[in-house]
Amino acid sequence: MPDDLNLLPVRERTDAWSSDATRFESLGGAGVAVACEEPPLATGCGQPDARGRADLIAELERLRSERELILRSTTWRIAVGLRNLGLSLPSGLRRPARAAARLGWALLDRTLAVPATTWWVRRAVARSGLFDAAWYVETYSDVADSGIEPLRHFLTHGTADRRSPGPRFDTNWYLAAYPDIAAAGINPLLHYLRHGEAEGRFACAIRPSLRPRAATPEERAARRRERRRHLGLDGPAPAFDIAVGLVTYDTSPEDLHRVLAAARGALRRAGAGEAARLYVIDNGAPSRADTLAPGVVLLPTRGNVGFGAGHNALMRAAFADGATLYVAINPDGLLHPDALAALARMTQAAGGGALVEALQFPEEHPKLYDPDTFDTPWASGACLAIPRQVYETIGGFDEGFFLYCEDVDLSWRARAAGFAVKLCPAALFLHRTTNRAPDPRRREWMNGAARRLALKWGNEAFAARCARALPRRVAAAAARDVAPVPQAQRAIADFSNLFHFAPARW
């Protein structure tokens, strides 16, 4: 990309620093706000003389840097001969010669100024894929009226008006997120193409919210109240009798002990006291009762009946024992001590009629959720709160699913029945999903489950796609005894985002 792509080359020098600064600051660790914090933790910097001195030093450094950049600039180097020529003139001629040189330079500068519509600028923007002419014309109604070609309009008028070139680059957001770009006064899109992308900067907030970002303080305050309401922070204390259930598969006694200890701690902090309800069923070899902590209810194994069937057995037992909120957790995870309390609060805030999943941590599923209402298209079963009310209305998991997608199916059925499905970011579930050893069975299970899901929810094309990735006998088994949902419910299903089953954030 040509060097003179930048529309405002003089300010670019500052930008070059800022770009480097951002790259390194982003690497340097997160304690970077230390230098910028205001006096509370500072010593001496509140004194006027110290601050004045610091400002002077900073200004001196800035001027030094400016000088260095000028000395290193191509223009300065090119002009060295002219300057030497000027020095060789008789002293009486130097002043008029300098004036003439200034005038000449001004005229040359004006002649050579890079217009915004120079062919290489147009080419760079057009090739970036970030300029969307149709979107631009539709978004800014005056463009069509102006009669100016959209790209030319963007380059000559749009940038100055802080308009965005398309849905994938948000000019206002970019300038707000990176104040150094705004301060440098350069074209944000060109900065992104030339520097920003390589520096790891983002083109837009990619905020896939179900609603646009709050713009005013009033809107932000309203959103905050709404978040608190959905989180259940301002309502009465939850009145659930919580049970936690695990379906294990040859889980080691050490891991099981750790998971159960974390669950017991979380139950205690959720107000369960010593009467904590913990239920376990092992789909592999029967767990030895003596490896479990006292008070854990161990159901007799039924063999490897699948994830959903295992949890259904546990739910039946827990609800029969009086539980009102069942929380399914995977044995390869750990509940944060406050996770169950947060899940219970959010469930209660939804009137007890919601499936609520915990936020998987440190790596979360990329599917979309609303950051204000916490609604999400489906909830993962890795750590999922299922109220008795929902269970009694829609039943448990579809036991036709062996592993995977049973949680998507349960969520869609809950939504079809009018229940909310939410993700609670205040409830963390440490889930070991990163850097797992490759396992071809996992791929097969996923495709088989997805095929069953597609057949159940009426998407033949996606079912066929999954079948192509499966051995024939597995594809046939996945389609066995599928009971399709009523036609009216099928609009809830989302196969357009493939195996995410929801719009994804990345």
Added chain:
Amino acid sequence: MQDDQLDVVMRLHDASRTAELGRAVFSLVGQDHRPLRILLCVQRFTPAMMAGVEDTLAPLLAMSGAPTLAVVNHTDPLPRDARAALLNRGLAAASGRYLAFLDYDDTVYPEAYALLVARLRAAGAAIAFGGIAQKQTEFEDDLPFVLAKRLRPWQGRTIADLFEENFCPLHSFVLDRMRLPPALRFEETLTRLEDYDFLLRVCAACRADFSLIDTIVGDYYMKTDGSNSTPMGGETSDANIAAWHRARTTLEARRRTTLVAPEVQRAAGLPAPVPGLTIRGLLDRLGRRAAPAA
């Protein structure tokens, strides 16, 4: 020095950010590697601030098999910007063979330290690097909303790349203290790039292992509230720019004065090591990008 023990030096300068600290510590609770000790270095915290930190962390540290915690409160009045001083306080308090760093608002994956320590042992290296993903995140009421994620947004994968530019965030590596040069410290006069300066000195002197650079071992949270990564706007931006410029100048001086050990020269691609070769000299011989003008 206790064999197998891994000390994780964390730094926190803002008492209002304990929710993020709690997330970072929870990621340490989930680590496979044991024994693990957290050395939390805070900057001039009052007793009330310390109590807030303890309230946040107590339930996590009460979990079965949780790491132990020691808190170091940096109370010296100077330097004002104590980011490097905090790391040095942690370094001084470390007692295990292995050492890692983690800022209060970042996280590591459960297997991160086990993988990196295994690499240190297998390669006989002093430092082993893993990859870090970047998550662009909005925080509202202490709750994160991840807007986007990028795997390894920083370019580079070799020792020569690292000598040229930093691509390894503070929590991307584990050190074997038995193989480190003695009395290694962070340069406290630096208010930017102190971690890169540290890495230059470590990696010029000792063997570094990059074989896990494509394995993501943690996340760097790039926050949209500007609390971590972008220069401040308005009247402070010039001062920030000046600080960055000073740091870069210091770093280049470091490249010009730090000698590269023969085995590091070989690892960087120089078949016949040259006595007295500096980092800059090595980069020149490798045909890497020229140094910025003085």
